[in-house]
Amino acid sequence: MKRIGALFLFLLTLVGTAFCQSPPLVLYPTHSAQGTDGAVSFFIDVAQPESTVSIGSATLRYGNSISGPMGTTVPLSPILEMENTYWGSATLSSSVYYYHKVTTTSGHIATEAPKNTTDSWTPSFDVQVQTADDPSGDGVSGYPEKLDILEVWHTYSDEYLYATMKQATTDWEFSGGLFGPFYIWAVYVHNPASETECAYAFVYANVPGFLSTGISKITPPSTVENIGDIDAETSGQYLYMRGHWSDLTSDPDFGAWPNSFGYLDVGGYTVSATLSEQVTVDTTLPAKLYPRTHYLSIPFSNTAPTLAGGGFDVLPTKDEEEIPCRFYITYTDADNNFPTVRQLVIGENVYNLASTDHNFSDGAMFEREVPAPEETFEYFFRFCDGADTVETGHTLYVRQALLSMVNNMLLLLPNSPNPFNSKTKIRFIHNGNIPATGNIELYSASGKRIRTIHMDRITPGENSVIVEFNGLPTGIYLYRVNMGPYSKTGKLLFVK
Ligand SMILES: [Ca+2]
Ligand SMILES: [Ca+2]
Numbered sequence: 001m002k003r004i005g006a007l008f009l010f011l012l013t014l015v016g017t018a019f020c021q022s023p024p025l026v027l028y029p030t031h032s033a034q035g036t037d038g039a040v041s042f043f044i045d046v047a048q049p050e051s052t053v054s055i056g057s058a059t060l061r062y063g064n065s066i067s068g069p070m071g072t073t074v075p076l077s078p079i080l081e082m083e084n085t086y087w088g089s090a091t092l093s094s095s096v097y098y099y100h101k102v103t104t105t106s107g108h109i110a111t112e113a114p115k116n117t118t119d120s121w122t123p124s125f126d127v128q129v130q131t132a133d134d135p136s137g138d139g140v141s142g143y144p145e146k147l148d149i150l151e152v153w154h155t156y157s158d159e160y161l162y163a164t165m166k167q168a169t170t171d172w173e174f175s176g177g178l179f180g181p182f183y184i185w186a187v188y189v190h191n192p193a194s195e196t197e198c199a200y201a202f203v204y205a206n207v208p209g210f211l212s213t214g215i216s217k218i219t220p221p222s223t224v225e226n227i228g229d230i231d232a233e234t235s236g237q238y239l240y241m242r243g244h245w246s247d248l249t250s251d252p253d254f255g256a257w258p259n260s261f262g263y264l265d266v267g268g269y270t271v272s273a274t275l276s277e278q279v280t281v282d283t284t285l286p287a288k289l290y291p292r293t294h295y296l297s298i299p300f301s302n303t304a305p306t307l308a309g310g311g312f313d314v315l316p317t318k319d320e321e322e323i324p325c326r327f328y329i330t331y332t333d334a335d336n337n338f339p340t341v342r343q344l345v346i347g348e349n350v351y352n353l354a355s356t357d358h359n360f361s362d363g364a365m366f367e368r369e370v371p372a373p374e375e376t377f378e379y380f381f382r383f384c385d386g387a388d389t390v391e392t393g394h395t396l397y398v399r400q401a402l403l404s405m406v407n408n409m410l411l412l413l414p415n416s417p418n419p420f421n422s423k424t425k426i427r428f429i430h431n432g433n434i435p436a437t438g439n440i441e442l443y444s445a446s447g448k449r450i451r452t453i454h455m456d457r458i459t460p461g462e463n464s465v466i467v468e469f470n471g472l473p474t475g476i477y478l479y480r481v482n483m484g485p486y487s488k489t490g491k492l493l494f495v496k
């Protein structure tokens, strides 16, 4: 083990930064069945742990060989009614390999990657994906231009993780003289499943007695050790590196791999080091690398989806003119096809339904909140998995029945006794679907509020509250029972 002071402390900071200023997550890659026109729709969720991050572009890239090039790009667009879901469509006549890539407006990249199955060395850019697009001239001033990173790329195989870095010059000299300064080019890799603060990096360097080309493990606060060799080769502006997965995954602090997240945090950095001073000259934005590639065999057989349990709820409202309804239905597709059509049809109106559940083989509920139509209406659901369209039967609904559903959520019963001379019992029926806490407000006939009685044990069915009228003048009183957005008003006659 070697200790080289503060040299790598920045790296830990950098990995820490990766969590608070983070690329998005690429989740739930799915696709539709293939239509008769050859079209297949592709879907992913792009989750943003930091809601401040906005998506610049989302793409799918495909090709006919896993060894590349995956030269065809399909832009993915957001689905308006689904918060995180993006989709795109391609017409396919033969089997394809594909991966997804997302770039935020701030330049953070989250990407799956093509696979270098043949372990070609040095790997062609056809089997790599760019994970950092770093500005030119953004390094700390006063240091050599060769420490200015321009690009970082990655690929993977069963045996290796690959990293490629492009810098601003073709000069890869390790040092400026016998005693330095020494120059370090590195690409870090951090496993979010790691339960330690250790970080790892593929390092291209030769600091005699301290650091050499290989896989460095950095343990806080400042311990650096080499845990494996790497292949490293420079060509022009490019540095190609690859290290064995096993050197990373066999390290007890690396964390489980494959992990449940699917990705690794990666990024590039350069250092200029002397005995007295170590400076991080350039860094890239952190990226999320998902070392995975998808395969779609064309043609593929399809099972038609099924629909079940369709209906709607009337939602709480104070406004009987516009009654919100939440329509829902469960879509199940044995092939796990994302539905290309997800519609609720009410009369002339068509609404797209949404679901956050993207596991369709065991059923996913789709829903949509829409205002109840003005008149009596007929509705049905229509879904298509890309090949087969299914519909529910048409259901007739009467607006008057809706209104009675709303009204019956809270029903006042006559208070008793009424009139009364000291106390009375206020009674109401609660239908169990609305908030179970509330209050009763008591008003004078002129509208002045006299008292509020809180209720926190309302049960479905009939409820009653005894109200004492000690010290109040004889007369007519009003009361209002409130439960969330629901309220009903009644009249009391107090006679001493
Ligand atoms: Ca740069
Ligand atoms: Ca930079």
Ligand SMILES: [Ca+2]
Binding pocket: 033, 302, 303, 304, 305, 333, 334, 335, 336, 337, 385
């Ligand atoms: Ca299907």
